[in-house]
């Protein structure tokens with residue numbers, strides 16, 4: 001078995017085990033293969049494994065990959081998004097994991113209508129409260145969600161968070177549990193445009209714990225493709 005296949009097999013086993021521990025169906029956990037550390041060649045090998053969902057955090061890294069990979073893959077924008085880049089994201093990416101302010105939501109809504117292409121968005125929540133992290137503070141989430149739901153075209157499918165970097169992933173379990181609690185709180189509003197079935201949480205170092213706490217999308221970079229821990 002080659003090295004990449006091996007890594008993917010191992011990840012699938014960890015997903016199954018985490019699901020088993022809490023009685024979840026492994027089919028409810030989806031993987032975004034984060035390829036920001038690697039080139040088009042390696043990204044194409046990820047696609048060859050049957051992984052379709054590819055995550056990038058910068059438009060300028062994704063563009064050369066699209067050029068060489070043609071129409072392959074379903075693309076997720078996972079990085080901080082500048083308003084002036086929205087026009088490049090809508091129409092090419094299918095998912096956005098980092099909706100974190102109203103001005104961005106308005107611009108996305110406008111471009112979706114203009115291009116007639118959908119963009120499925122996760123609201124990024126700064127659960128841990130770290131000042132270095134983007135995201136809506138938990139206490140402002142409900143109001144933010146209601147405002148965004150009033151925009152006619154944007155589609156909100158869930159919440160996303162990034163846990164602090166710690167040695168022992170058990171330490172960040174409360175962060176994931178809190179995102180789940182916030183999801184349930186928004187769901188109780190019973191607003192048809194805020195059904196938010198998805199939770200995007202868990203990365204290479206903490207995805208097992210995130211799955212135990214209800215992640216439906218995990219974003220896996222280094223554990224899958226190798227490569228550095230570059231920021232962004």
Ligand SMILES: *Cc1c(COP(=O)(O)O)cnc(C)c1O
Nearest residue numbers: 034078203204219220221222232
């Ligand atoms: C880079 C990145 C990831 C993947 O990180 P790993 O720790 O390498 O798995 C996931 N989510 C976001 C938002 C990222 O920027």
